[in-house]
Amino acid sequence: MELVWTGPSTGQVPVRHTEQVLCEVIEAAKRRLFLVSFVAYEVDSIIRALHGAIGRQVQIDVLLESSDKHGGRVTYDSVKAMKSILPSIDVYVWSSNRKSLPGQLSGAVHAKCAIADGELAFITSANLTSAAMERNMELGVLVKGGELPIELHRHLEALISTKVIEKVNENNDQ
Numbered sequence: 001m002e003l004v005w006t007g008p009s010t011g012q013v014p015v016r017h018t019e020q021v022l023c024e025v026i027e028a029a030k031r032r033l034f035l036v037s038f039v040a041y042e043v044d045s046i047i048r049a050l051h052g053a054i055g056r057q058v059q060i061d062v063l064l065e066s067s068d069k070h071g072g073r074v075t076y077d078s079v080k081a082m083k084s085i086l087p088s089i090d091v092y093v094w095s096s097n098r099k100s101l102p103g104q105l106s107g108a109v110h111a112k113c114a115i116a117d118g119e120l121a122f123i124t125s126a127n128l129t130s131a132a133m134e135r136n137m138e139l140g141v142l143v144k145g146g147e148l149p150i151e152l153h154r155h156l157e158a159l160i161s162t163k164v165i166e167k168v169n170e171n172n173d174q
Contacts, residue, residue: 007137040128
């Protein structure tokens with residue numbers, strides 16, 4: 001395990017930036033990569049790394065929060081943007097049947113992680129945004145090997161198979 005910190009340095013912990021570690025996870029993927037974030041925009045280095053993974057024939061799955069126009073909790077349509085920039089990836093959203101009680105807001109995709117081949121997991125506070133990669137104070141943990149990356153990958157797969165999260169089709173927005 002390795003601590004990942006983006007932000008001011010105190011000398012107490014090593015500073016290893018979120019962007020650097022996320023690119024490392026993407027570049028390590030040989031077969032399968034799963035990314036989860038609330039939003040995604042203005043992340044050129046991450047997009048370049050994802051293009052490289054596509055070139056290596058890596059299957060890329062991305063779970064994002066739906067825009068407010070599609071029942072989600074964010075105004076920016078990351079799903080549409082991601083599909084237009086990287087049309088060969090599979091983008092997922094939390095199913096529209098997520099329920100809330102009267103007078104309460106529904107939940108949101110607030111988790112942020114990247115899993116490569118069930119072998120490498122990066123769990124982070126950072127969204128896929130330039131602010132998170134460059135300016136924000138962000139904290140994460142990189143886990144190499146062991147059960148945690150496998151368990152996290154299996155959990156995301158189970159969310160797909162049980163249709164809790166659903167793939168966005170090319171023919172419809174969501």
